[in-house]
Amino acid sequence: MESESESGAAADTPPLETLSFHGDEEIIEVVELDPGPPDPADDLAQEMEDVDFEEEEEEEGNEEGWVLEPQEGVVGSMEGPDDSEVTFALHSASVFCVSLDPKTNTLAVTGGEDDKAFVWRLSDGELLFECAGHKDSVTCAGFSHDSTLVATGDMSGLLKVWQVDTKEEVWSFEAGDLEWMEWHPRAPVLLAGTADGNTWMWKVPNGDCKTFQGPNCPATCGRVLPDGKRAVVGYEDGTIRIWDLKQGSPIHVLKGTEGHQGPLTCVAANQDGSLILTGSVDCQAKLVSATTGKVVGVFRPETVASQPSLGEGEESESNSVESLGFCSVMPLAAVGYLDGTLAIYDLATQTLRHQCQHQSGIVQLLWEAGTAVVYTCSLDGIVRLWDARTGRLLTDYRGHTAEILDFALSKDASLVVTTSGDHKAKVFCVQRPDR
Structure with a gap:
């Protein structure tokens, strides 16, 4: 297997112990560690091969679709210039999700409320193939780490995988109602969380399966950690679990006061x-040590800091955490809230550094790799670029006539690809003033 940033053969991939991770702009010192005698179990490829997958019986999902309620006062105010370079318009209903192929960043896959998913070319919007066969809204879609496979998942729990070069379906499975889906960062392994509380893991395309049983409530969000050996999963009851993917057992469980007082909405990990970082409808973002499983910080926006604490099971009527993420070059974290607040927090001091206001709710945020620029998309149909060091708005991009529901950023930050309730996906060429 190989990392997303390497194009060489799998045999050239260094063992995990030799990989260098850093979050600053420069490396102050490189310390050589004695790895000891070689241990085959430490090789990630071997570990994923050693996972004891067991065949699981398929479960029937329901037939209910996801109908997005229109945002009052939003759609009608979005008429104006179109800054996009390419518009993909083959969907006939709201487009819920988008992902770019990690190797070349030349292909996109989108899924929508029309029960359809398409793989298309960013340069001209040319359709490569349709991911056919879904019978419910396609809410999850993504490419494997090496861009050879593309997976799509609908709300009923039907997941399908295609070989990109041959455009042929190579695997499918029907789990419970789908909450989230993600590829392993270095292996042809697919993970998904379902409404019955299970997290599923499959080898693709042979279909070997393993399940991680959570509480009796939906596994609402999840993320494979960068080492590829662990995953963090958030649940509707506020519980957070860090799973050992090889052993199939939870390493840490945070619940009660350690967890959240409402359903989790998003999770993220640093480099x-x-x-x-975990986010919830309780308006809290919790900073958790992946090593100890302890909460080391709690962030709330100042706009709700004076409100009384929510009781168990209570949800904020006006606000929630919708998206979050870590900066790769500075000790900063960004949290996007439903009330339109983008909060930039200093991790070293655990204080609010900047608060950037949007006209309407934030749907998602993404950090640009290698800089302190954070991108947001919101229900007003606009993509915005913010300088996290100053809190200043750098620029914005417009073109949708309805709310943006998802977006993706190319590795070199030259392209932003958005999906919207206006039935379209758009490609924007990013030109920052400070470039």
């Missing part, structure tokens, strides 16, 4: 996987 080396030492820190995890």
Whole structure:
């Protein structure tokens, strides 16, 4: 296996112990560690081969679709210039998700409320093939680490995988109602969380399967950690679990006061996987040590800091954490809230550094690799670029006539690809003023 940033053969991939992770702009010192005698179990490829997958019986999902309620006062105010370079318009309903192929960043896959998913070319919007066969809204889609496979998943729990070069379906499975889906960062292994509380893991395309049983409530969000050996999963009851993917057992479980007081909405990890951020409808973002499983920080926006604490099971009526992430070059974290607040927190001091206001709720945020620039998309149909060092708005991009529901950023930050309730996906060429 190989990392996303390497194009050489799998045999050239260094063992995990030799990989260097850093979050600053320069390496102050490189310390050589004695790895001791070689241990085959430490090789990630071998570890994934050693996982004891067991065949699981397929479970029937329901037939209910996901209908997005229109945002009052939003759609009608979005008419204006179109800054996009390419528009993909083959969907006939809201487009819920988008992902770019990690190797070349030349292909996109989108899924929508029309029960369809398409793989298409970013340069001209040319359709390569349709991921056919779904019978419910396609809410999850993504390419494998080496861009050879593309997976799509619909709300009923039907997952399908295609070989990109041959455009042929190579695997499918029907789990419970789908909450999230993600490829392993270095192996042809697919993970998904379902409404019955299970997290599934499959080898693709042979279909070997393993399940990680959570509480009796939906596994609402999840993320494989950078080492590829662990995954963090958040649940509707506020519980956070860090799983050992090889052993199939939880390493840490955070619940009660350690967890959240409402359903989790999003999780993220920093570059080396030492820190995890979790977000919830309780308006809290919790900073968790992946090593100890302890909460080391709690962030709330100032706009709700004076409100009384929510009781168990209670949810904020006006706000929630919708997206979050770590900066790769500075000790900063960004949290996006439903009330339109983008909060930039200083991890070293655990204080609010900047608060950037949007006209409407933030749907997702992404950090640009190698800089302190954070991108946001929101329900007003606009993509914005912010300088996290100053809190200043750098620029924005417009073109959608409805809310943006998802977006993706190319590795070199030259392209932003958005999906929207206006039934379209758009490609924007990013030109920052400070470039």
